[in-house]
Structures are given as structure tokens and as C-alpha cells.
Amino acid sequence: MQFSTKIFSQADLRSSKLLKSSLSTLLSQNTDCLVLAYAKTDLDDFSGGKAAKVKSGLLSELDRLLGGSITHANVVGDLDHQQASTCILRAEKSWAASGVKAKRVLLVGLGDLSLANACNLHAYSKIAKAALKNLSGGSIQNAIWFTPSFSLGHQADFLAEEVRLTIQYAGDQAYRFGIRQPAMKFKAKDKADPFTQLTFAGNEACAKDLKAAVAEGMAIVEGMNLAKDLGNLPPNICTPTYLGKAAQGLTKKAGLKVEVLGLKQIQALGMGSFLSVAKGSDTPPQFIVMRHQGGKAGEAPIVLVGKGITFDTGGISLKPGEAMDEMKYDMCGAASVIGTMYATALMKLKKNVIGIVPTCENMPSGAATRPGDIVKSMSGQTIEILNTDAEGRLILCDALTYVERFKPQAVIDVATLTGACVIALGHVHSGLFSEDEGLVNALTKAGKASLDTVWRLPLDAAYHEQLKSNFADVANIGGRPAGSVTAACFLSRFTEKYKWAHLDIAGTAWKSGAAKGSTGRPVPLLVNYLLEQK
Template identity: 65%
Template sequence: MNFEITPLTLAGACQDKSDALIVLVSEGFLAGKDALSLLIAHALEAKDLELKAGKILAAYRVPGIHSPKIWLVGCAQGTPVQVKTALSAVMPAIKSAQSKKLTVVFASAPQTPAVQAAILTVAEASYVYTTTQSKPVGRSLSLLKLGVPSLSPVVQKTFDIATAMAMGIEVAKEWANRPANHATPTLLGEAAKALSKAAKFSCEVLGPKEVDKLGMGSFMSVAKGSREPLRFIVMKYQGTAKTQAPVVLVGKGITFDTGGISIKPAAEMDEMKFDMSGAASVLGVFKSLSLLKPAINVVGLIPACENMPDGLAVKPGDVVTSMSGQTIEILNTDAEGRLVLCDALTYAERFKPKAGIDIATLTGACVVALGAVRSGLFATDDGLAHALEQAGEQAMDLCWRMPLDEDYADALKSNFADVANVGGRAGGAVTAAKFLQRFAKAFAWAHLDIAGTAWKGGAAKGATGRPVGLLMHYLLSHESAHQNKVSPSSRKVKSDAD
């Protein structure tokens, strides 16, 4: 889908020739003399339109208004959350109408963050997965035009960021949604290579021989049971001087998780294709970075493999040696995500990062604790934790900080290795984070457990693209801090999706 933003008053919107027109009406609306203003004013006076967020009034072929299909939608005070609620309520009708071109206009000057909410909500609602369908029902919406009463540089910048985020989220959804036989580690590596070639950042894909040479015994142990060879993907985005330390993102890339020898129950095991959602989010972030071209440095690491119960698969009780030299007793082969991440975190040390963040669908315990609303956040640095929490609020991609008390590490003690890979059911999300913490002592570290937020089940089954929005706001905050010291350069964002 393509995106446009334009100065558009209600009088101007009357002349708009899109297939469908959505007018977001908030409190404090002042009517003019144009046909749209009069329509809204009469509807409010007759109480046919309420300003409560999500209340809708539909109209068809109103004299003086060129768009044939019109939806007036209440959005209360016009906060980002209320704009999201309003557009989420009306978008099913837009999809049913199979409109190709949609204009969304704010009846009053919007809060700047509401512009982002509008872009992301429409993009979310219009996404359709088609890759493996023989007769795909393609996305009908091809253009979203966003109209605001006046277009300031701040609003333009917000729009540019939002459209880049929307395209990154779509990449993340696409790869997380693909069935495991269409998203193998090899295919994931090829996707990263293709993205890097188009976006002109560097990408290296390492295979089993290179990973073995690095001494990643923990990562390799997980891949042993699969005929699909592992891949270790290293992406580097350089937007500023090499002397500036990068942020390193590490995405869990288990392209399918059977649980290995500690095999999972059959029910809903198909959803384990989503176990590489952390990796997909890193791909999505790099898509967004390639569009925005911010003045920051970012490294993306994706350890990708399958977890399968072959005769060569690692067994409960086996002891392996990680890249760090620490030995690990594998008590449960279904706790494999931490085994691939720990070696990637050790590898991250070579970049001397200002911060390292891993993103993983890691524990069912985090789903129990936080459900599908907030991702679990663990961090060794208070400043990093606060920045990620703030970024989540700005992106409406929420997280919640969880504890890292040292007492939790006692559950990981082993009689046969330096550490066990599980510590029992109690506090499972925390003990998983404590395991990873052992391998991330060389830099400020955070862990995002997205097991509850990366995808939806049931009738709405599919990837959410989270936490691309959170990560992008966090990364862009580094650019803002840098630009306080250096004169900013102008930048234009391409706003058409691939």
C-alpha cells in the first residue's frame, strides 16, 4: 500500500475523489459552510453521530461531496488510542466495500502522535497474507491519503516515521506468517540478503562450518536434529561514523519448534512457525531503517534453525559448551530459544555495543504473566529499561519491566555443568532471562519476551509485527540524542511499499 499526506480541510475533502472517505470527528469540532461540515453539524445536532471513539455514521453520495462512500467516525478527544479505536471500528466496512483508494481526514487539527496512530491502524487492518494461497484474495486498498488541516514539518516527520514503521511491520508479519517450509533458515538468510541488497546495508550469512569455527556449541546443539542447515545472519546498518557504538538487536530465529526430544503436545503446534517472530521483527526493523536512513548504527543478529526430534537431536541431560566457554546442561530441549540466543549474545560483544537487545518468543510463563497486551521487558540497565518503556508508549507497542533478582538464578544451578537451561515452572520467564543475562555482561542488555504479543491465535490467527514499532522508536531516540550535538541533515522518506 502507498501512503500520502496532504493539507486538507473539510472543504477540500469535499472535492477529494477517493473511493471512500473517513472523517475523524473529535470534541471541539467547528463547522464551516462546506457540505462535509454541514453534514457533521446536522448529524451531531440530531444525535445521529456520537463523539465517543468508534461510533460510526455512514452516508452515501451526499450532494457536494465527490467521494461516494462516507463514514463519519467519533474519536472523542482525538488521542492516539482513541484514533486507533475509531479507525479499527470502521476499517471492516472499508474492506467489505473493497475500496482501492481511501482518504482519512481529521476534522480538527490532530495531536501529532495521532497521525502515527492513523497510519499504523489502517495498515494493520488492510494487511492480507497471500503468499501460499493458490487464489489469494489480494489486498483491495492500494492508497491511503491522510488529510490534515495544516502540514507542519513535525507532522510530516511523524508521517514519514509511521509509514516506514508500517512497512517494517509488514515485513515482520510476512516472515512470521509463512509456514515453516516456506521460511526455512536458508530462506530467511536469502530474505536478509535480498533486503540488504535493495537497501544497501551489509549482510553476511554464516552456515554450519562457520558457526562451528566460532565455537557456538549451544546454538549448534539445537540444530542437530534437523535436516535444514542452520544459518547465522549478521546485518549491519551504518548511518553515522564508525566510531559511534551500535545498538545490537538479536532476534530468535527458530523457524519451527517441535520441542525436540522434549516434544510439545500436538494441539496448536502449527503455531510454532511463529517461534521466529523475534527474527522477523529484526528484519522488519532493518526494512524501516532502510527507508528512514537515520544517523545511527545498528547491528542485527539472527541465529536461525529448526528444533526437531531426529535421532541426532540433543537429549535431555546432554551438556554442551557455549561460545562463551560456559557449559550448559540441557534439561529440557524445548527451552531451545535461550540456547541459540546465548551464543548470539556472546558474538555481539565484538561490536562493543552501547546496548544489546534480544527479542524472543521465549516463554509460556510470560504469556501467563502478561497475556497479549504487554511484552515482558528485562534489563540490566535502568536507563535502557526506561527508554524501551517510553518507546513502547510512543509506539502503542507496550512492554512491562520484570525483575532480575539474583535469587532467581539459584533455580539454574547444575551438578554437571556451569548452568542448567531451565529452572522449573515457578518464575519461568524470569529464570529464562537470568540464563541469558549470564551471556550479556559486557554491555547494557535488555530482553523482550514477546511470546504473548508476537501473534494471535484463533479466528484472527496471524503475526502482529510486534515489537517493530517499539524498537524503531527506541532506535530513533538515539538519533535525536545525537542530533542535539550535531546539526541535523534533511531527509525524505520513500512512502511506497514493496
């Protein structure tokens, strides 16, 4: 999917004086489809409803230019005042007399803008998805999206968020795993969407912001696509070694500095907790360090840490066989960090950002760690392993100790950590754990701006009681009650030297069932967070 911008000197539907020239300019563009949004008041004005005063609104002017096509659509009932309603008008002979070159006009309903919350981002997402659905899967190959028409009712400027969301949804719609990964190609779903080009049109007043938002949206889609690809690949291909090479490939593609530490280097660092998980597999572990140096020299970096279990059998604490194939997604935290680092580099973000990925398999074997074993973490704390299926926290804790060397501004770890978080929050919000109010507020705000949302869960000291061990400093599980909370509490013991937040994405990183596949979350959340950091 390709995205671009087009700026018109007088493209402003908020001014009736400029309405006619704006529409004429837009309709004169060679495009398969021009996308315009209209409000209930536009339809009332055109139809002679109670709100009508003079027929000089968007639909009335458009009707004149299109030789009565709007009138016909209204008579046959194709126009609706409901939010996210759509109507496609196809070129007629009468259009040419007005210099119209657009082959189609797609009208999208904004609904009643006088209603509370009519123009929030959730409403916009519904509207954008409805429009994009009409553009996809047919003979439309390119379209022009007239951005100001979607912003008529806004009291605040949501341009950047709206454009990024539109691109994000268009990218989701266009994603085809079988096409992006030819070796994995399969007949049922490897047909490409003909709709491949979306141009965002706007006026001179918003030109700078529009171009920036399109560039940011494109980077988010690239990051999400990479995260999806890595998550969807089978575990016999996407091994720890493959993840390391994928990260190294971003050096040439985006200019990231990447270092991959092997088994001996991990041993030399004293990462006994990480290695206790890796020892059951014949596939060696990797420790990936990615650097984006976009800020000033010496500026404290933001560090992202992603759980990279490329396949999780549960180890000796073997999982049930049902749906175990989905445990290839246990590296989605790693995939989202790699995807976010890719997006960050593509945007040339003026921040120092470091991505850390500890990655290995969790397999049962004669060499595997047993329940009851005690291991020593890089921090020096000893851990009694009561359940080898609680392995994500064991690789993350050493990574969280490792990042102390960077003297970070903030650290965010991302992990498909607990089934308990799925029970608590389902597939809507990612779980957010942190005791730093500034970090909580920033991540919550970024989640709302990207509609990749989070929900804060507790880290009260009382929950730490469940992690007590008779034989070590801490146990790796705290029993069934509050499982996602005690997992976060375990990680918090290794983060006392910096600001830290934990994202449990077990319920949001992938979908099961007929729609099975990686979602690319929380790449949009993390990118929006990074964009807002000063």
C-alpha cells in the same frame, strides 16, 4: 496499501476565521471519502445543546457547505457524541452547488474532550480503528484523512505518534498473506481490500512533521509485513536457509549489508551451545548478520538479536502434538529483527544498527542433544541441558557473546522464549527484562508511543539459584517456578560487557484460533525505540 501527504495553506480547524475556507478546500478534492473528526462540543453547538453559544463550529459550517446533510443526519439519529462513533454522508445533488467533489464525508466522534485522558493514544487508536473499518471492504478505494481535525483537543503534540499508528492499523487491515505469498494462496481469504490509498492532509505548520511521520509509518508497515510473512510461512518453506536468503534480499531492496555464516563458520566460532540445538536436524543452521550504517563511522551500534527457531518440536523433550503447528512461529523474534532492520534501512535512519539472527530447527533424531548432555558455549561457560525444549536460550547465548565484538551502545534480544510469559502477561504486553534503568525507560516509552507495550519483570539474583548445576557452570532450566524469569537470568550471564534488555514475545508475536497469524510485533516498539535514540 499506499500512503501520501497533502498540504493546504489554510487548513486549520482550530481557527473559526479559517474554518470555512479550510472546509471548502478539503471538500473540493477529488476523493472517494474525506475523513473528518468532530468533538462533543461541535455537536452541542450544532444541536443547540447546553454548550452552544453561536453556530459557527465544524458541523455547522460543514452543514452549510453540504446543503443540510448534517442536519438530516442529526434528525435521523446518525450523529452521536460518543467517542469512536461514525457517520458516513454520501454525495447529493445539493453538494455540487458548493463545489464539493468528495464522494463521501466520514465523520468520526472524538467524544468529550473535557474528560481526563480523552485524547491519549489509546483513545486515538479506538477512534482511528473505527474510521478505518468504515473505509475498508466496500467501494471506497481512496480517502483523505484531515489530520488537524483529530488533534483539536490535544494539549501536547501527538502528531507523529497518531499518524504512525493510523498507518500501522491501515497496514494491518490491508494485510493478506495469500496475496503477498501467491504460492500459499487459498480461496477463503485471498480477496484484496479495495481500499488502497490513504492521504494525510494537514497545514503548512505541520508539513515537515507530517511528511516525516508518514514516511516512518510506511517503513513500520513494510517491516511488519515482512515479519508477518516470515512468521506465517510454513516451516517446510521458511527454513534457516530461507531466512538467510530473505535477509540477503534486503541488500538490493534497502541497502543493508548482510553476511550469512554457515555450519563450518559457526563451528569455527566455537558456538557449541547453538550447535547443540541444530545437530538434531538435517537442515543446516545459519547465523545472519545485518548491518545498517546510518551513523558516524566508529559510532557504537545498537544491536538487535532475534531467536530464529524455524520449527520447534522440543527435540528429545518432545512437545505434545496439540497445536504443535504453531511452533513455526518460534522464529518470530528473528522475523521481527529482520523486519525492523528493513524498516530502519527504508527510513535511512541516522544510526548504526546491527541485526543478529541465529537460526536453526529443533528436531529429534539419533544425532539430537539429550537431556543430561553438557555443552560448551562460545563464552566458555558450560551448560547442562536438562530439557531440550528450552532451546531458544541456547542459541541466543552464543549470539549474545558474539555481539561483544561490536562494542555496542545497547543490545536488545527478542524471543518467543517461554510459555511462562504467556501465563504471566497474556497477549497484551511483551515481557521486558533488564537491569539498565535507561534502557527500561526508553523501551517502555517506545512501547507506549507505538501501543506495542512491554511490562517489566524481575531479574533478582535470588532467581539465579534455580539455575545451579552439579556438573556444569549453569543448567539451561530452573524448574517451573518463574520460568520466564529464570530464562532471562540464564541469558543475563552472557551479557555482562554491555547494556542489555530481553523481550519475551511469546504471548504477543502471534495469535491463535480463528485469527491465527503473526502480529508483526514488536516491530513498532523497536522502530519507535530506534527513532528516539540520539
